[in-house]
Amino acid sequence: MFPKIDKSETFSQREVAIGEFWKQHAVYEKTLAARADAPPFVFYEGPPTANGMPHPGHCLTRAIKDLFPRYRTMRGFRCERKAGWDTHGLPVEVEVCKELGIHSKEEIEAFGVEPFIQKCQQSVWRYIQQWQQLTERIGFWVDLPNAYVTYHQSYVESVWWSLKNLFDRGLLYQGHKIVWWWAQGGTALSAGEVGQGYREVSDPSVYVKFPLLNDDGNVTDTSLLVWTTTPWTLPSNQFAAVHPDIEYATVVDQENEGQLIVAKDLVEVLAAKLKRELKIVATCPGSEIVGKRYSPPFHTYYSEAKNTQGTLESGKKQYVAWKVVAANFVTTESGTGVVHQAPAFGEVDYEVLIAEQAKYDSGGGPTLINCVGPDGKFTDEGPDYCRGRWVKECDKDIIRDLKERGLLYLREQIVHDYPFCWRADEDPLIQYPRESWFIRTTQFKDQMLANNAKINWQPDHIQDGRFGKFLESNVDWALSRERYWGTPLPIWVCEKTGKMEAVGSYDELLAKPGATGQEVWAAAKQKNPELPDDLRIHKPYIDAVTYDSPFAAGAQMRRVPEVIDCWYDAGAMPFAQWGYTGQEAGTESEQFQSQFPADFISEALDQTRGWFYSQLAISTLLFGEDRGSRSEERNNQTRPSSLTPRSSFPHPFRNCIVLGLMLGEDGQKMSKSKRNYRAPDEIFDHYGADALRWYFFANQPPWTSIRYSEQAIKDSIPEFLLRLWNVYSFFTIYANIDSFDPSAEFASAGGSKKENGLDFSNADSFRPRAERSELDRWILSELHTTSAAVIERMDEYDNFAACQAILGFVDALSNWYVRRSRDRFWASDKRSPEKLDAYWTLYECLLTTTRLVAPFVPFLAEHLWQNLAVTIFGDRVPESVHLCDYPECDAAATDETLSAQMNLVREISSLGRNARTSVQLKVRQPLAKVEVVLADDTHQSWLESHATLIAEELNVKAVEFAADARQYIDYSIVPNFKRLGPKLGKNMPKLKKLLGEADGGQLLADLKSAGEVVLDVEGNPVTLDAEDIEVRLQAKEGWTAAEGKGVVVVLATELTKELVAEGLARDLVRVIQDVRKDKDCAFTDRIEVGVVTELAELKNSVEMFNDYLAKETLAEKFSFGPINNVEAINVQIGEAQVELFVQVIS
């Protein structure tokens, strides 16, 4: 017996039970054990942070991350799934600061770095329970107990190893980075923080003259006209930038001495501001001004260095600063088209400096100048009236100074957005250079691009689009952070010589000669034994460890203060998750090598510049190109010998699904305060994890950004889950009634077990496909076709199309196969071969579908598997559906022709019902005849042999196929554009017109008899065969008909007495069945029926169709009149009111 379905149980409750079952039986572990020797399918878990609550967007990533590993496991791969947690970084510090009610670095220092770090470590696990619960509840199978954690010592050391590798290869260097700097607080702000603080303010907008120099270095009477809104940056000016392709004009201003150079397009704008004419005396492209020297507005540095020259690669000498440079970022949207460059105070400006420096031989180029201190006040290098003053306060005095010296050309105020500190909103931020560590990623740009080119991105436009473009504009990775909670940068500096070296592990550090300072950790641990040992490799403990300098006798090596960008942590996970440290042998090495690169990763779009990039960059820098490729030799010089590339491109991942972002119900970003989404737990309780998963997988391709829609999640229940459930329910109800027990059918064979799934061929009542009915063969064909389609799509990481295929099959199974097979399930002979065929067929369909949907809706699938297979076959089948192999397509079972034919029947049925609707003829009312008109007669003879089927579906007495149906139908002929288009070209519209005007019926008849027709298109004979045209049918007015693409169905609507009587009988069956249901009759209960009616036709009908009525309603006896002690039930049959008496007699 199949277990009876408990209708009071919700999907959600069943899922929780299934989750328990998996846990108790260690099913996930068993799926791995079962594939111990299988080829690996490698999945990387992009580590989430557990210091925030998970929301529905996280459900999406976790669902997709689960789908493909489950699928691949069933397909015969071993898919280890190590969980991971991202634990470092500013967000954690911010959380802790909030908790402590502090903000600035000073406050953190005052609180104490040591307790602060300890709090950070605790904070990262704040919502770990919620995350673990979510992970389990959504059915994301991943190895949580052995998760990698980015603050763990083994992880940090693995990161250290990689950084040491880069350092030793000269790829890790110190430079300047222009950051948004909060001068009053002494700290840099992250992009997100800066974004929060933008505010509209009024700032000075000044136009300043930079007089050009002639070849002798003397000032001329022509000046560049430069615009700036930050006068305080002018003392640190180093260049003036122009766009090489923009046209520049030399203009004369009547009221001013000398000539000015401005972008030609801006002359008029400027003149309008001045309210006077500017006369253009010459024009030239920007490229002609490039290289000219000028006199900057302040001469502090200039007077020292104006004649400094550097040596170019070509050997030529050139002045290094205070000259015009070319830059593509210059526009003519505002200003003058000549842009003041102060590299110390602008990221773009700084890039110009770097680009200039790169042109010169070793260090001979311009150096950064900066007359402002980190406190935002001018240093002694600034103008004397500014020294020691906050830069913004000096604007006025600087402007006055310029005016006095005749360099100020125009001054106005401008209102624009400017960032302020988000926690001290009176403090404007300034861009400021800070010492920073960089990874020389730019050197590997081509390799990264080559690597990217081989990755299979879904959607593919990421490759050359967002990600590719990002790689194209690669800049060196600014690695260091002046913060506390992060992987410490493993570089120790000699206090005397400033020489540095990288350290690869804690042991290596302690083994250094004279290593000391580890007792700081020991003391902390003694004081608080609860401290996790992993903290010893963090600030402040690690900073205490020093050792003897190998560079200078008596000097100590001290660690640099910085920690690193936590994106580096995440990007290092392919090796750091195993604690890999470059060793050729050992467990870590084996684990790493067998799990690199990944076959599949998936995260949301916001990871493009995050995890996707950090992984690719680190991997490309460390593991380079394909072994044995030509460029391998080139890189050998820099790569330490211990590092051999172990994989061909692409690495570190081969396939990547980039998920769209999930928005809240209102289309806005999900936000706790707006409450525009529901907590995942509630979704699971209301609708279940399968409903949520199916909604993600089947509603849209995964990369579309989706709006969270409660209704859509809810809808996936009736649209799919319930439909499948109903088929299952139908099957078990009747299988139990008929005592169809598949395992008992093996009585003579002594049981059967096939390693992969079930083999029924030995079952006594099991007949080979060929002996079964066409309907059975059809649904099995659909089943196998579906398997093939699902596998094909899933191998392409296309879950959306795979779901469509599954959905189509379940619809066919439920709405055609089961419906068309009801008679067989209801037949009284329990052992008739036809009935048993129906059971075997439906059973196979259900078992296969169960396995097919297992990766998508693992809970429902497991439930079905347990009740359909395990309760029946016990340990002769896998104990979980997830231990099964994925169903494959048996080509012998597919039958394309049959599929097309059945589709045609389904279409004809649908059209027939359509036609009935149009004249309000209920399907219950039999009709005499249906005429089917086909545009294409390929399947006509088959349909003729299936007339009974159509007759049953449409409740008609006869089905006819009209050969020439010109009485009902207008034929119109349309050319097959795809076929004829290339041949006919411009003549297409003419042919279309010709065919449209022709007598379609005649043309078709001619074509049928001759095989082809010749038409004259503007004097050119065109020969058309059957495939060159498309026949369209249209029912003529006055007929009850419906038309499809290539078929028209015409109904005969005249009703004879017999037909009416039969209709009434069917109506009577319907109402009696309703009564039976009301009375809670068992399916087998016999009844007696009394009918009281004035309607003669009904009496007549009962007499005519007595046998039919008795059979359908299990009525032993029909009488006209009331039954004693039975209450009358009033019903309507046709137009008449009828009193019905129904008594159960057994």
Next chain:
RNA sequence: GGGCGCGUAGCUCAGUUGGUUAGAGCGCAGCCCUGAUAAGGCUGAGGUCCCAAGUUCGAGUCUUGGCGCGCCCA
């Protein structure tokens, strides 16, 4: 300001290499069927495929420009 993506029915979204009747689900309305009942089926209304120009015999699909939205970066 730059890059990328998106814009198709009331809503959520499909739409193959360009091929002439643009689809699905939901919602709404009407009807039907029911011994699967937490069901199921059919039909209908609803579309200038954001706009404009171009390429083409033919454009929802390709090109260019514009408008709107989103994300990332400045």
